[in-house]
Amino acid sequence: MTDSLLSVDNLTMQFGGVTALSEVSFDIARGEILGLIGPNGAGKTTCFNVITGVYTATSGAITFDGQPLAGLKRYQITKRGIARTFQNIRLFPDMTAVENVMVGADANHKTSVGGALIGSRRHHREEREGRDRAMELLTFMGIADRAGDAARNLPYGYQRRLEIARALATNPKLLCLDEPAAGFTPAEKQELMELIRKIRAQGYTVLLIEHDMSLVMGVTDRIVVLDFGKLIATGSPAEVQNNPDVISAYLGVPDDAA
């Protein structure tokens, strides 16, 4: 863990009297696929939301790429290089698939109202770049055949993959996937695993929340386990699988052990 891209340090998140995250610390190394798992309500998505700026942490610090994220607006965090997908798909339903991805690509663009009004050279260049990048990503995700369709009219699996394409279009250093395989068939999960590996091979670092154990175990390098907002284990998939705390968190504590 010499070269950490993101480090979460003593993160606590309280909603009123409810502590969703309690002094959670972990690191993500550059180029790693880190799994974030835990039973329902363990605080996984809250953790995502704090990292991406949706919530402001009660205490603790997040350092990304050597700089603290505190005080940044959500879109600024995205521009720094953290992109995410959503547990319940949140595309722009009435926009075409390629437009959805172009919104993500626009995070790297500088043209604004002035450039668009006069049709500046930079505007045209950025539009062209945005289109090319979007089509490249849709092809990479294997959904380019429906690029011109409204996102709402795409099949479920396409929508999930479109979300990943949109997030990748922002050119992130860290890609956060929130249950990307939810609702997938085993075959689709297999494809998704391949895809996540391919994404990492392209140089992205991936933070993955997932319930499906075979997927998490098969694709991640390291796993962080949360339970009731506390970090209970970190380690390689094999280590975590055999960790007694993890087993009891998922399966409950046997009576005779108590």
Place this chain on the structure above:
Amino acid sequence: MSLSETFKGLTSKPAHAISGVGERIGDLPKVSRWSLIALFIASLYLMPWWPKVPILGWVVDTPGTSFEGVITDKVVIYVLVALGLNVVVGLAGLLDLGYVGFYAVGAYTVGILSSQHANLPWLVCVPIAVAVSMISGVILGTPTLRLRGDYLAIVTLGFGEIIRISANNAEWLGGSRGISKIAKPPNIGPLKFGILDAKPYFFLGLTVIIVVIFFLRRLESSRVGRAWNAVREDEDAAELMGVNTFKFKLWAFAIGAAIGGLAGTLYAGKVRFINPSNFPLQLSILFLAAVVLGGTGNMWGAILGGAVVAWMPERFRGFADKRVFVFGVVLVLVMVFRPQGLIPRKIRKERWLANWRSSQSGEAGVGRD
């Protein structure tokens, strides 16, 4: 369901019902497309003579009032306002119930600078008035665009009323007597902006509308248009995808305000007398009705809606004092049978995709999708 959610329900779900015309024109070869567009624009410039055309004349004519007067005083203004309001409501999805405020700011700025406190020519006042309207949009937007949905609607509603009531009470702004002797547009060659002939004002207004459409189309198909659409569809997701939502919402407000102010300058230059009762709350509602009736989020819909809402009450003058009732019934019927508006918003057609596909397969020009 909140007011703004109901409203968004209206604006979402683009229909494909009459997707025909625009698409087909777009599919035509360049030469025929442009000749068709030129022909259409020419026929619009001939609008003052429409009542003389058989059949069409009977449909559009406004018995009891001058047709020329209706299209210059009302249709042109409403269309321009609807175009501006459509940016705010249709594209960015911000429910604005006080849009008449910007229209009033535009008209009053011309009034103050050309009559009340100075004697600047109309042409000089227009850019200043547009800038002032834009600034008022930014001033209203900066604190209020942090609000969403119904809260924004209520604050903007208040804004429209504040402008009207302030104008009513400030002697500096002419008070309830208003401002008279406002400068008229300068004569351009044979176009003499007088009192008897309304046509020059119509030609001016139509030209302004065409210029506004030209620029709005550029915005719509750019990063800015995408950002507005993304904000309307899912503001949180848009921000998490790197869209500076506040900045783009403020731009929508400022651009909408500028167009509303521009409409105000045309109005002031034509009637040459304004007072606070020209800018009632009902006008804001009517402007919104124009956008919704035409098709929220579709520029052509907003134009048609503005024209219909402006023209219809005049067409029904024959019904005397029941004309507003007839107008209301027509509005309700349209909303029942075409809830998405006369020309609903459409999914963007990515025409370049065909080229992209053929370049990918290496078989250039092999059919379209």
